[in-house]
Amino acid sequence: MTTPKDPLLDPSQIADRIARDLPAWHYEDGWIKRTYKTHGWKGTLMVINTVGHLAEAAWHHPDLTASYAWVEVRLTTHSAKGLTEKDLALARKIEEVVGWQPGLEGGALEGTPSDPRFAYVKHDR
Template sequence: MPKDQVLGPDAIAARLADLPGWREADGWIIRTYRTHSWKGTLMVINAVGHLAEAAWHHPDLTASYAWVEVRLTTHSAKGLTEKDFALAKKIEDVVGWQPGLEGGALEGTPSDPRFAYIKHDR
């Protein structure tokens, strides 16, 4: 399937099944990341910005003190395409990463609220 072909409702539902926390509304896929503070919000915005720029596919972002909403659609195709789901997956992998759960050399952020920044929903 060409990467700019608009996906139908069944294909969208199938791809969303692999992206917990994401939903479809009005031709967009949307995810809200909850953070502990403005610091966490900025970290999410910067991570998403880096990934979007590297992918050359740009989301709409809305932010407040303790949350960031990421909205993806392919404007040139006027709908949802493989590009949107590929970028959503990469964003989810990076923003949702919890190295402390992997048991490797990286222990992850402490549970102390002074250092927490993302409110993981899994």
């Protein structure tokens, strides 16, 4: 069974959506991209595993590049040869989960301690 090709987003739609929903991401060469800075290898692996879990659940897979203290996530819809709603939806979910800071919400979950031994992702906030 064939499925219809995902409609491509035009550059103005992409720019508007990134500015509104994904300000830490940028559009370049047919991809939306975001680099997550971490406090070291442990945090880098945790980001990679989180993105991997979300990608598998969504059945939409980003390209990843990683080093000791950073992970770059790149999204495009290969079958459509460009950006689609799938890319923006997965980027929003990745941003929500990787960027989650429960300590800022209050409640029972206090979040990661400020002690560098437990540091994880370097948050933009």
